Amino acid sequence: MRHFILGTDWWTDCDDAVAIRMLARAHKSGAICLDGVVINACMEDSVASLDGFLTLEGCENIPLGLDAEATDFGGKPPYQKRLAPFARRYKSNADAEDAVKLYRRLLAEAKAPVEMVEIGYLQAFAALLDSEADEISPKTGLALVKEKVSKCWVMAGKWDADGEKENNFCRNGRSRLAGAAFCEKCPVPVTFLGWEVGFDVISGGALSREDYLWQALADHGSPEGRSSWDPMLVLLALTGDEERAGYTAVYGDARVDAQTGQNYFTPQDGGRHAYVVKAKENAYYEDLINQRIAN
Numbered sequence: 496m497r498h499f500i501l502g503t504d505w506w507t508d509c510d511d512a513v514a515i516r517m518l519a520r521a522h523k524s525g526a527i528c529l530d531g532v533v534i535n536a537c538m539e540d541s542v543a544s545l546d547g548f549l550t551l552e553g554c555e556n557i558p559l560g561l562d563a564e565a566t567d568f569g570g571k572p573p574y575q576k577r578l579a580p581f582a583r584r585y586k587s588n589a590d591a592e593d594a595v596k597l598y599r600r601l602l603a604e605a606k607a608p609v610e611m612v613e614i615g616y617l618q619a620f621a622a623l624l625d626s627e628a629d630e631i632s633p634k635t636g637l638a639l640v641k642e643k644v645s646k647c648w649v650m651a652g653k654w655d656a657d658g659e660k661e662n663n664f665c666r667n668g669r670s671r672l673a674g675a676a677f678c679e680k681c682p683v684p685v686t687f688l689g690w691e692v693g694f695d696v697i698s699g700g701a702l703s704r705e706d707y708l709w710q711a712l713a714d715h716g717s718p719e720g721r722s723s724w725d726p727m728l729v730l731l732a733l734t735g736d737e738e739r740a741g742y743t744a745v746y747g748d749a750r751v752d753a754q755t756g757q758n759y760f761t762p763q764d765g766g767r768h769a770y771v772v773k774a775k776e777n778a779y780y781e782d783l784i785n786q787r788i789a790n
């Protein structure tokens with residue numbers, strides 16, 4: 496059984512919700528185990544709305560963590576107000592475990608390799624890498640990741656040219672520093688899926704109008720479907736292999752400028768980083784995502 500920990504901004508956009516349905520369904524069917532979810536952008540209803548969404552998806556026992564200091568991303572997503580009343584376990588942000596503590600606890604307890612799926616900002620992951628020994632584990636965060644994590648799948652960056660800017664790295668000072676630190680320090684293989692891959696792959700428009708996931712897309716202003724950055728990253732992670740998932744992987748070393756958030760890539764055989772380039776038509780990915788989220 497493959498194990499995953501998800502990091503999500505669960506913020507103003509709705510593609511996280513599409514992606515989380517895909518992971519939740521894979522978890523519920525027994526295909527994978529979703530060990531926990533960390534929210535890395537903190538809004539008034541972040542935790543309650545995610546608990547509400549997972550409850551509606553039939554996944555009521557997945558632990559949630561939050562970076563409660565990440566209140567500086569701005570925005571007011573209406574979909575969260577709509578989902579928060581469905582919360583059962585986590586009624587407010589205060590009910591969630593600290594993001595780094597949850598990462599550390601899940602990794603310390605892990606008996607099998609864990610794959611990290613990141614579809615938001617990287618500051619909580621970067622803080623994990625910097626974390627020291629504590630009551631949860633005598634190991635540093637870096638050592639825990641090295642020992643327990645087999646692979647990171649990350650939606651971030653724009654890789655079709657050097658010096659490009661993408662939201663998950665560039666949003667604010669916190670995300671820029673985190674992107675730079677993550678690329679520099681993460682000790683295990685990382686595959687990035689960039690902005691250029693997902694922007695013109697549109698999913699979710701065929702959902703039933705009675706579906707609360709469709710309502711989240713509509714609340715975002717995307718009733719006919721939304722760009723598929725996060726769902727494509729999750730589809731890639733669930734497939735578990737870049738080529739089988741319909742991509743060409745370019746290996747090398749990724750770098751993010753800590754001041755500007757611009758990303759750079761130096762191709763190199765055997766590099767610890769990769770970014771993916773689509774090898775199929777957009778409809779290929781759209782159909783697979785829409786099948787996985789359909790009622």
Ligand SMILES: [Ca+2]
Pocket residue numbers: 503504505508510511614615725
């Ligand atoms: Ca996201």
